[in-house]
Amino acid sequence: MSMLLAARNPILRWSYFLEQWDRIQGAIFQHLQLTLMSVLLGFIISAGLAAIGLRYRWSIGPITLFAAFVYTIPSVAFFGVLRTTPLGLSVYTVLIPLTGFTLLILVTNILDGFRAVPASVKEAADAMGMTPMRRLFTVEVPVAVPYMINGLRIATVTIVGLVAVAGIVGYGGLGNLIMEGIRRQFWSPLTIGASLSILLAILLDLLYFLLGRWLTPWARTARS
Amino acid sequence: MMLAQRAIPRDTTLGEWFTDPQSWTGSAGILASLGDTVVLCLAVILTSSLLAVPTAAYLAHHRLAQVTSAWLVNIGRALPTFAVAALLVPVSLRGGYGFEPWPIFIALVLLTVPPMFLSTYVAVREVDPAAVDAARAMGFTERAVLRSVELPLASTVIFTGLRVAGVQVVATEPIRAFLGGDGLGRYIRDGIGQNNATLTIGGTILIAALAGITGLVFSATERLIKPYGVRRLRAHRKPRSGDADEEPDLGDTDEFASHHGAAVGRMR
Numbered sequence: 001m002s003m004l005l006a007a008r009n010p011i012l013r014w015s016y017f018l019e020q021w022d023r024i025q026g027a028i029f030q031h032l033q034l035t036l037m038s039v040l041l042g043f044i045i046s047a048g049l050a051a052i053g054l055r056y057r058w059s060i061g062p063i064t065l066f067a068a069f070v071y072t073i074p075s076v077a078f079f080g081v082l083r084t085t086p087l088g089l090s091v092y093t094v095l096i097p098l099t100g101f102t103l104l105i106l107v108t109n110i111l112d113g114f115r116a117v118p119a120s121v122k123e124a125a126d127a128m129g130m131t132p133m134r135r136l137f138t139v140e141v142p143v144a145v146p147y148m149i150n151g152l153r154i155a156t157v158t159i160v161g162l163v164a165v166a167g168i169v170g171y172g173g174l175g176n177l178i179m180e181g182i183r184r185q186f187w188s189p190l191t192i193g194a195s196l197s198i199l200l201a202i203l204l205d206l207l208y209f210l211l212g213r214w215l216t217p218w219a220r221t222a223r224s
Numbered sequence: 225m226m227l228a229q230r231a232i233p234r235d236t237t238l239g240e241w242f243t244d245p246q247s248w249t250g251s252a253g254i255l256a257s258l259g260d261t262v263v264l265c266l267a268v269i270l271t272s273s274l275l276a277v278p279t280a281a282y283l284a285h286h287r288l289a290q291v292t293s294a295w296l297v298n299i300g301r302a303l304p305t306f307a308v309a310a311l312l313v314p315v316s317l318r319g320g321y322g323f324e325p326w327p328i329f330i331a332l333v334l335l336t337v338p339p340m341f342l343s344t345y346v347a348v349r350e351v352d353p354a355a356v357d358a359a360r361a362m363g364f365t366e367r368a369v370l371r372s373v374e375l376p377l378a379s380t381v382i383f384t385g386l387r388v389a390g391v392q393v394v395a396t397e398p399i400r401a402f403l404g405g406d407g408l409g410r411y412i413r414d415g416i417g418q419n420n421a422t423l424t425i426g427g428t429i430l431i432a433a434l435a436g437i438t439g440l441v442f443s444a445t446e447r448l449i450k451p452y453g454v455r456r457l458r459a460h461r462k463p464r465s466g467d468a469d470e471e472p473d474l475g476d477t478d479e480f481a482s483h484h485g486a487a488v489g490r491m492r
Contacts, residue, residue: 008318009314011314011315011318072391072395072432072435073395073428073432074395074396074398074428074431074432074435075396075399076398076399076401076402076409076412077398077412077424077427077428077431077432078428080412080413080415080416080424080427080428081412081421081424081425081428083416083419083424084415084416084419084420084421084423084424084425085421154301157301157302160304161303161304161305161306161307162304162306164304164306164307164310165306165399168399168402168413168416169416174307175306178306178307178310179402181310181314182310182313182402182403182404187314190310190311190313190314191311191314193307193310194307194308194310194311195307195311197304197307198303198304198307198308198311201302201303201304201307202299202302205298205302
């Protein structure tokens with residue numbers, strides 16, 4: 001328990017990597033699973049909220065305010081409070097805060113996307129005889145896609161970082177390895193957990209960048 | 225490492241906890257923890273703003289490093305604070321610096337520099353070029369243009385960036401309690417350890433209150449030190465795109481980020 005002992009432990013034992021590969025793999029899997037689940041869930045809820053906001057303009061203010069309020073709850077506090085409620089150590093204890101944290105990012109970006117469609121373009125679509133549904137999917141959604149991708153990208157990267165924080169309640173993928181390292185003052189799991197979550201964030205960020213380019217070829221040609 | 229926990233009986237209510245003088249005093253008391261948190265947050269905010277604001281203002285004035293800064297800001301924003309702080313803990317221990325405060329300090333500085341840099345850079349770049357040229361024509365040196373024209377006109381957006389980053393620091397600092405430190409996050413840590421909702425909720429209330437007060441302090445400071453001329457300006461000018469109370473992005477220089485539009489920044 002002494003500081004000296006902790007200081008002498010090596011930062012990373014490569015043998016640990018091989019011996020514990022199954023656990024590390026499981027942690028990566030859980031990390032990705034929690035990230036994807038909360039971003040997907042967040043996207044569905046945000047799309048619904050954005051649809052309400054676009055239909056009833058007055059509701060945009062309260063919706064944004066609510067999302068902003070959830071977003072400012074410190075993550076450790078949100079996890080910690082739910083951990084000590086009857087939810088205990090269930091997946092909901094981490095999934096509810098994680099999903100909540102995506103809302104502000106996703107709602108704002110989706111709304112921005114749809115508001116970026118010029119009125120003249122919408123009128124032109126109507127004049128061409130498009131039904132509202134057809135106009136939505138062939139005109140408005142493509143314009144909004146870059147905004148949505150951008151929102152998903154920021155949300156995903158943020159959530160990768162926050163899943164690691166969920167390690168404090170013992171349900172956080174690579175964050176579990178980090179907390180194990182702190183608790184045992186044995187640095188190999190900590191180093192592996194922390195560097196892999198940083199790597200995961202950067203990789204996913206890059207992946208979204210490529211996805212955005214692939215999905216919106218017109219943005220590239222327009223710029224060059 | 226586990227520092228002294230403040231154990232309380234499970235049936236203590238929030239009201240009892242907050243009104244018991246023992247909760248407030250001592251080395252594990254609220255006052256001491258609040259002090260720990262405030263000192264660290266102040267140090268982080270000061271360091272980050274001293275690093276980010278002058279650099280960004282200088283680069284933006286000379287239109288330098290637009291693509292490089294966009295990349296750095298984006299990579300900085302992708303860094304998970306908790307993982308960065310954790311990664312630094314063994315490094316700090318082996319260097320003989322202990323669990324605290326360097327790992328969390330560095331991680332929080334890395335968290336706040338990108339948004340501060342971004343808002344300052346965009347704010348200075350978006351200053352009306354007519355005003356800048358007028359100052360040049362009046363014989364201002366480049367330095368004076370930056371200091372007396374661009375910075376005052378950009379101050380509203382710069383302050384907004386600082387305030388958002390400041391609140392972000394206060395809301396993120398509690399992770400410190402899970403990495404061998406203390407501060408207000410200790411009550412959440414101890415509450416989880418003892419499965420005691422009074423402690424976790426109490427800690428949350430304290431952190432939220434501090435974050436709220438931080439926002440108010442920033443707004444008050446802004447009012448106090450904003451130049452008189454700029455305050456007069458507000459009333460007569462209609463808001464321009466650069467003045468919006470939202471985090472702007474680097475626009476078309478931002479190869480790595482969004483295609484258009486304002487993006488909500490990453491917190492925590």
